[in-house]
Amino acid sequence: MSGKHVLRGAGLAEWLNEDIRRLAYLIEYNPNTIIIADRSATIEYVNAVFTSHTGFRADEVVGRSLDELGLDDLSSITKPYRWQNILAGDVWEGELASIKKDGSQFPEQVFVLPIADEAERVTSVAFIKRDITERKLAEHGLLELTDTLEKRVLERTSELDASNRELKETLQRLQNMQDQLVQAEKLASLGELIAGVAHEINTPVGIAYTASTHLRQSARDIAGRYDKGEMKRSDLEDFLEVCLESSRLLISNLDRASELIRSFKQVAIDQSGEGMRRFYLREYIAEILLSLRPMLKKTCHEVAVAGDKDLVLHSYPGAFSQILTNLITNSLLHAYDEGQAGRLEISFRREESDLYLLFRDNGKGIAAENIEQIFHPFFTTNRERGGSGLGLHIVHNIVSQRLHGTITCQSEVGKGTTFTMKLPLIETQETSDE
Structure with a gap:
C-alpha cells in the first residue's frame, strides 16, 4: 500500500x-x-x-x-x-x-x-x-507633532544662530586681544602663552561646534525621514533628546570659553616694557616686597630674604618682579588655608657665571602626580578661590625664554614647596671692571 x-x-x-x-x-x-x-x-x-x-x-x-x-x-x-x-x-x-x-x-x-x-x-x-481609521488618526497626530517639531527646530536654529554669532564675536575679540598683545611686546614669551590660551579655548569651542553640527545633521535626518513617510514616534523622541543635550553642551561650553577669555585679560598685564639695566638684586627684592605689602599685610605670613646685598645684576628687573610676584601669589593662594600663618623664603647666590634664585614656602606641598603639570597653562588645583592656572606658566616662560634659565620644583605633601631657578649672569664691561 x-x-x-x-x-x-x-x-x-x-x-x-x-x-x-x-x-x-x-x-x-x-x-x-x-x-x-x-x-x-x-x-x-x-x-x-x-x-x-x-x-x-x-x-x-x-x-x-x-x-x-x-x-x-x-x-x-x-x-x-x-x-x-x-x-x-x-x-x-x-x-x-x-x-x-x-x-x-x-x-x-x-x-x-x-x-x-x-x-x-x-x-x-x-x-x-x-x-485603517486608527492608523490615519495616528498619522494625523504625527503630522501635528511634526508641525510642532518644525517650530521647535526653527526656534533651536534661531538660538543656534545666536550662539554662533556670539561665538564668532568672542573669537574675534580674542584675536584682537592677541594682536594687541603681540604688537605691544608685553612678554617675549607671549607667543607661547597665546598659543596656550587658544589651545585651552579650542576645547569648549570645539565641543560647541560639534554639538551644533550634530544638531543640524539630526534635524536633516529627521526631516528626510518625514519627507519619505518613514518617521516614527521613537525618531521624534530621539531628536528631541538630541536637541536638549546639544543645547546644554552649547551653553555650558560657551560659558567656559567666556570665562577663559576674562581670565586671560586679567593676567596679560605688561610688566616687561623696560629694557636691561644694572641693579642690586637684594635691594630690588625689597622694593618688590614693598609693592606687595598691601596684599601681604592681610595675611599672617612671614617673608624672609637671604643673599649678598652687594650682588649687582645686569638684567631685566621687571622679569624678576613678575617671577617673585607670581610665586608669592601662588603660595598665598595654594599653600595655606585662610588664616593660617606661614613662612616664605627668598634666597639667592652666585656660583661662577650662574645665579641661583630659590623660593620656598612651608605650606601644604604639591601632590606628586601634579608636579609635572604645574607649569602647564590653565592647570590649577584651586579654581574655586580664583586660581587661573596661568601664574606658574608665566614664571616658567620668563625664566626659560626671557632670562634663558631653568626652573625646577621640589615638593612633598605636608612639607612645603621649593622652586629653584638657575639663571645665567650677563657680564658688562662696567661690571667686569668693578
Whole structure:
C-alpha cells in the first residue's frame, strides 16, 4: 500500500463539505471586509464585517455592480485597462476611501486578488479591505507633532544662530586681544602663552561646534525621514533628546570659553616694557616686597630674604618682579588655608657665571602626580578661590625664554614647596671692571 488515505463515495463528499464549511467560516468571520465580484464586477458575496462597517445589508449590494453602488474608489480599479490586468492575474494593493450607507467616509487598505478555476481562468475577484481609521488618526497626530517639531527646530536654529554669532564675536575679540598683545611686546614669551590660551579655548569651542553640527545633521535626518513617510514616534523622541543635550553642551561650553577669555585679560598685564639695566638684586627684592605689602599685610605670613646685598645684576628687573610676584601669589593662594600663618623664603647666590634664585614656602606641598603639570597653562588645583592656572606658566616662560634659565620644583605633601631657578649672569664691561 502507498500509505495514502483515499476517500471515495460518501466519505469524499463529507470531507469536501467539511473543508468548504471551514473555508466559508473563515471568509464570513474574517476580521477584514471581504467582497467577491464576478468578471463583470458584479458583487456576488460580502461578509459580515462588510455589513457591520458600512451599514448595508448583504441583499442591498449582492447582484449590483461596484460602479453602480459607488461604495468607494473601487471604480478606479474597475476601469477597463486596470480591470483587464486583474482578470489576467495581476494583484493590486492600495488605500481607498470607502462610503457607508449614511454617506460618511472612512479609509481602508485594499488588496485585490483574482480567483482562478482549475483551468487558471479568472472567474471571480476578491476585495480584502482593512479599516485603517486608527492608523490615519495616528498619522494625523504625527503630522501635528511634526508641525510642532518644525517650530521647535526653527526656534533651536534661531538660538543656534545666536550662539554662533556670539561665538564668532568672542573669537574675534580674542584675536584682537592677541594682536594687541603681540604688537605691544608685553612678554617675549607671549607667543607661547597665546598659543596656550587658544589651545585651552579650542576645547569648549570645539565641543560647541560639534554639538551644533550634530544638531543640524539630526534635524536633516529627521526631516528626510518625514519627507519619505518613514518617521516614527521613537525618531521624534530621539531628536528631541538630541536637541536638549546639544543645547546644554552649547551653553555650558560657551560659558567656559567666556570665562577663559576674562581670565586671560586679567593676567596679560605688561610688566616687561623696560629694557636691561644694572641693579642690586637684594635691594630690588625689597622694593618688590614693598609693592606687595598691601596684599601681604592681610595675611599672617612671614617673608624672609637671604643673599649678598652687594650682588649687582645686569638684567631685566621687571622679569624678576613678575617671577617673585607670581610665586608669592601662588603660595598665598595654594599653600595655606585662610588664616593660617606661614613662612616664605627668598634666597639667592652666585656660583661662577650662574645665579641661583630659590623660593620656598612651608605650606601644604604639591601632590606628586601634579608636579609635572604645574607649569602647564590653565592647570590649577584651586579654581574655586580664583586660581587661573596661568601664574606658574608665566614664571616658567620668563625664566626659560626671557632670562634663558631653568626652573625646577621640589615638593612633598605636608612639607612645603621649593622652586629653584638657575639663571645665567650677563657680564658688562662696567661690571667686569668693578
